[in-house]
Amino acid sequence: MKPRAKLTNITEAMTPDTIDLNTNEGRREARRLGLPVAGEDGASRGAAFSLPIPPSTNNLFATVRGGRRVKSRRYQAWIVAGTARLREQGIGRAKQPASVTVTIKGGRGFNRARDGDNTLKPILDLLVSAGVLTSDRFVDVPDVRAVYREDRGRGAVAACEVRVATIEEVLS
Numbered sequence: 001m002k003p004r005a006k007l008t009n010i011t012e013a014m015t016p017d018t019i020d021l022n023t024n025e026g027r028r029e030a031r032r033l034g035l036p037v038a039g040e041d042g043a044s045r046g047a048a049f050s051l052p053i054p055p056s057t058n059n060l061f062a063t064v065r066g067g068r069r070v071k072s073r074r075y076q077a078w079i080v081a082g083t084a085r086l087r088e089q090g091i092g093r094a095k096q097p098a099s100v101t102v103t104i105k106g107g108r109g110f111n112r113a114r115d116g117d118n119t120l121k122p123i124l125d126l127l128v129s130a131g132v133l134t135s136d137r138f139v140d141v142p143d144v145r146a147v148y149r150e151d152r153g154r155g156a157v158a159a160c161e162v163r164v165a166t167i168e169e170v171l172s
Contacts, residue, residue: 046099046165047132049089052081053109053160054122075122082126094132099143099170100124101163106151110158116146123162132164143170 055078061069071079102123106112124136124144134140151158 046163046169047091047094048161048163049086049091051085051123051126051160051162052078053104053158054078054082054119054126056114057118057121060122078122079126079129082123083130086126086130086132091130091132093134094164095166096134096140097167098133098141099145099163099165099167100127100133100141101145101147101165103147103149103161103163105149105156105159105161107156107158112148116148119146119160120144123160127162127164143167 055072055074059072060075062072064070100123102119104110104116104119124133124141127133128136
């Protein structure tokens with residue numbers, strides 16, 4: 001069994017799927033591309049990773065017979081895909097209290113008119129269920145942000161990047 005990697009120290013500008021800063025080779029590649037590496041030249045710290053674009057909070061639950069609310073099929077499929085992506089990237093438990101920044105990079109598969117805060121709930125719930133965060137209560141995650149970046153050119157697919165850092169890292 002592959003040992004669980006420590007939280008990957010990368011910045012929002014990096015693509016976690018392609019550069020693994022847990023390896024010397026990944027750190028060299030980041031430097032070669034001119035990307036900041038945590039702990040060097042004031043680069044930001046924390047864990048950054050990619051997730052599939054989440055469904056809107058408005059589409060997380062469906063009402064079934066008897067008026068009960070259950071997770072929608074789309075939300076269940078996203079949870080499975082998101083959990084698998086976290087495992088692939090070796091994301092472990094974060095120290096809390098934590099700061100969470102969700103950056104949506106626009107493109108195919110994302111509606112720009114969508115409410116930004118409707119992106120946060122499924123991501124925070126996934127981070128708790130996967131064990132990255134112990135809870136998403138304000139006492140544990142007092143700083144939560146949603147950031148939108150315009151699409152990256154014709155035909156680009158939308159992307160979701162998440163950065164989790166300790167409050168001390170954010171304030172320093």
